Amino acid sequence: MQATDDSCSDHRCHHHSLVASVSTMKQKLKDKFHHHDEEGRTHRKHRILKKHWNQQEWTNWNNNQTCSRATLHHPTNLDEIIGIVKTSDKVRVAGYGHSWSPIVATEDDAAFSLIDLKECYQLKKILSTPEQVRATNAVTFQCATSIQDLEDWLRREDIPMTLPANVVLTEVFLVGLTACVCHGAGYDWGTVSDFVRSITLVDAKGEIITYTDQDPRSLPLSEELLTRSRVEVVTPEVMNHVRGSFGLFGVIYAMTMSLVPADIICMRDRLEPVETLLDPVKLKELVEKYNGWLEIFWVPFNDNIWLKTWEIAKEGTKRDKPHHHTSDMVLGRAGRLMYDLRPGRHLSEDKRHKFGKVYLHKVFKMMSVEFSKKPIVHHYHRYDATHYRDYIDNFPVEDTEFSLPVDDDYVNAANGFRVLKETIEDIEAKDALYPVNLTCEMRFTRGTKVSMSQHPHETSNKWVHMEFLRSSLSGLEDSALEKSWLEAVHRITGKWIEMGGLPHWAKGWHLIPGIDELLKKKVIRKNFVEFRRTVDPNGKFLSHKFSQLLENGPVSGGERFGEFSASTESTRGHTTSNGHAVQDVEAQKMREAAAMAGHSASLHGNTAPEVLRSLQEMRIAQTR
Numbered sequence: 154m155q156a157t158d159d160s161c162s163d164h165r166c167h168h169h170s171l172v173a174s175v176s177t178m179k180q181k182l183k184d185k186f187h188h189h190d191e192e193g194r195t196h197r198k199h200r201i202l203k204k205h206w207n208q209q210e211w212t213n214w215n216n217n218q219t220c221s222r223a224t225l226h227h228p229t230n231l232d233e234i235i236g237i238v239k240t241s242d243k244v245r246v247a248g249y250g251h252s253w254s255p256i257v258a259t260e261d262d263a264a265f266s267l268i269d270l271k272e273c274y275q276l277k278k279i280l281s282t283p284e285q286v287r288a289t290n291a292v293t294f295q296c297a298t299s300i301q302d303l304e305d306w307l308r309r310e311d312i313p314m315t316l317p318a319n320v321v322l323t324e325v326f327l328v329g330l331t332a333c334v335c336h337g338a339g340y341d342w343g344t345v346s347d348f349v350r351s352i353t354l355v356d357a358k359g360e361i362i363t364y365t366d367q368d369p370r371s372l373p374l375s376e377e378l379l380t381r382s383r384v385e386v387v388t389p390e391v392m393n394h395v396r397g398s399f400g401l402f403g404v405i406y407a408m409t410m411s412l413v414p415a416d417i418i419c420m421r422d423r424l425e426p427v428e429t430l431l432d433p434v435k436l437k438e439l440v441e442k443y444n445g446w447l448e449i450f451w452v453p454f455n456d457n458i459w460l461k462t463w464e465i466a467k468e469g470t471k472r473d474k475p476h477h478h479t480s481d482m483v484l485g486r487a488g489r490l491m492y493d494l495r496p497g498r499h500l501s502e503d504k505r506h507k508f509g510k511v512y513l514h515k516v517f518k519m520m521s522v523e524f525s526k527k528p529i530v531h532h533y534h535r536y537d538a539t540h541y542r543d544y545i546d547n548f549p550v551e552d553t554e555f556s557l558p559v560d561d562d563y564v565n566a567a568n569g570f571r572v573l574k575e576t577i578e579d580i581e582a583k584d585a586l587y588p589v590n591l592t593c594e595m596r597f598t599r600g601t602k603v604s605m606s607q608h609p610h611e612t613s614n615k616w617v618h619m620e621f622l623r624s625s626l627s628g629l630e631d632s633a634l635e636k637s638w639l640e641a642v643h644r645i646t647g648k649w650i651e652m653g654g655l656p657h658w659a660k661g662w663h664l665i666p667g668i669d670e671l672l673k674k675k676v677i678r679k680n681f682v683e684f685r686r687t688v689d690p691n692g693k694f695l696s697h698k699f700s701q702l703l704e705n706g707p708v709s710g711g712e713r714f715g716e717f718s719a720s721t722e723s724t725r726g727h728t729t730s731n732g733h734a735v736q737d738v739e740a741q742k743m744r745e746a747a748a749m750a751g752h753s754a755s756l757h758g759n760t761a762p763e764v765l766r767s768l769q770e771m772r773i774a775q776t777r
């Protein structure tokens with residue numbers, strides 16, 4: 154009996170020490186990834202490529218943008234920001250540093266003061282009270298507040314609200330991502346910057362100004378902002394310059410954004426044949442069914458796409474707990490390891506390159522493991538549905554994204570994808586190389602009035618954002634692959650530009666030939682440039698790159714819209730100057746797209762609407 158008791162207590166002891174060591178391990182892991190500030194709040198630590206982040210030299214997350222000749226500053230409060238602005242000739246600000254392009258600072262920005270906010274934990278405060286947030290459906294916060302920081306606060310304060318739409322990753326700062334006009338998905342929204350209601354910044358003279366186009370009494374501003382800043386109620390046009398400012402008007406200290414109820418969202422993941430994206434009729438049907446609230450992934454050389462759709466769930470639906478946290482961490486790390494180790498790197502070059510295709514099939518298998526057999530449905534808090542993947546920034550990637558206007562017939566969108574797919578396949582056939590070695594993505598949003606956006610509402614109210622990615626690690630030590638990636642970028646974006654495509658400011662556009670001219674002609678607005686000159690005449694906040702873009706030759710401003718639609722109109726003409734009927738170019742494009750999708754046999758009609766009708770009739774006949 155005694156012996157049994159002993160073994161029992163031994164067993165219990167053993168069990169307890171096992172539990173204790175597991176929880177110590179868990180705590181150690183938590184500490185490895187998190188930082189605690191003086192007020193006891195927990196923040197995620199910056200992990201990726203951290204060895205490159207030091208006090209002397211600024212680099213972005215992906216390490217492809219650097220500025221080593223600026224003096225770095227890490228202010229802890231508003232007065233320190235004012236001090237830096239007043240004592241510096243030139244100032245730039247870096248948020249969390251997750252943009253791939255030269256929109257923060259570059260090696261040409263010598264003798265600049267560079268405010269690097271990424272480890273400014275004292276500038277993460279929510280400045281509104283919970284009562285103000287509930288009363289105004291908006292929240293004001295400081296400039297180093299990340300998407301996750303805001304959401305944590307809302308949940309701590311038991312406020313069932315969140316941002317309407319957003320980028321997928323959660324680590325980036327709300328000020329940084331709105332300053333460069335980022336977007337999520339869905340035709341109900343344009344950009345995240347559209348949700349900005351006020352911005353408080355330190356201007357070139359060191360004065361604190363709060364810009365808004367609304368009644369200031371409707372804003373949840375703090376006592377500090379109300380007493381210390383000069384509130385300027387500006388026109389919606391000026392506010393749309395300030396919403397996407399790229400740090401050109403001053404150092405943003407605080408910002409107010411609108412919130413919506415944190416509805417429960419029904420999120421579905423499933424496979425669809427890749428042909429859906431090539432057929433404008435099927436694509437239109439799919440996208441319009443969800444009002445653009447979907448995301449599409451295609452990993453090259455796979456026959457299926459990953460389709461993610463969102464809808465507001467029926468009232469009373471029970472909410473699922475997000476389950477992806479741990480698996481995303483593991484997948485992110487495993488995925489990275491796969492590219493990091495680069496199996497086969499000791500083989501000869503052509504054998505090594507063949508691994509590219511093996512990767513692509515494996516990557517898609519990993520991505521779709523949960524829904525490869527049958528669709529999965531989750532009912533998530535709006536925030537968890539929007540940010541459906543965690544730890545995205547574990548995995549350094551390169552990314553190029555363009556926005557293309559979506560016409561009523563969706564031909565441009567389908568053709569945009571066709572260009573992407575065919576170029577990747579052509580590079581394989583020609584060189585046996587796989588430069589786009591991760592995924593291609595498609596999201597749809599509406600146009601926006603934010604001045605410097607790459608998807609202006611005047612051009613089109615519907616836009617498709619197409620991007621393609623590669624692992625940042627794969628090009629290292631491999632000049633053939635590096636050259637091939639550049640070829641893919643040039644060829645794909647060259648065609649997209651012909652189709653009215655414009656580059657995402659934060660993503661890799663800077664190596665595309667002629668891109669500065671395109672930005673000047675079609676994205677940078679004259680009235681934005683004029684406003685910048687008024688608020689910062691000596692160019693205190695003007696980096697070398699923005700000086701080239703904004704102050705080196707004319708920009709088209711508002712004229713670009715007239716010019717753009719005029720040239721589009723000219724391609725739609727039905728008669729030549731000598732009166733002969735010519736074929737409608739749009740109709741021709743549709744026919745080409747339909748032919749690609751195997752629909753060309755009995756198409757008729759000369760104009761785009763006629764061809765679309767013909768296509769739709771065929772589809773209806775097929776489904777009968």
Ligand SMILES: Cc1cc2nc3c(=O)[nH]c(=O)nc-3n(C[C@H](O)[C@H](O)[C@H](O)COP(=O)(O)OP(=O)(O)OC[C@H]3O[C@@H](n4cnc5c(N)ncnc54)[C@H](O)[C@@H]3O)c2cc1C
Binds near residue numbers: 214246250321330
């Ligand atoms: C893995 C990954 C996924 C992404 N997913 C998406 C996506 O789904 N959709 C999308 O649209 N984008 C996406 N992006 C792009 C990303 O959202 C942008 O790069 C965004 O700017 C990141 O915010 P940040 O804090 O890193 O800003 P930074 O890159 O540091 O800065 C962006 C701009 O804001 C300015 N700025 C920052 N803070 C201030 C301030 N306080 N005062 C004045 N100016 C300031 C900077 O000077 C710069 O011009 C993704 C990027 C990565 C790396």
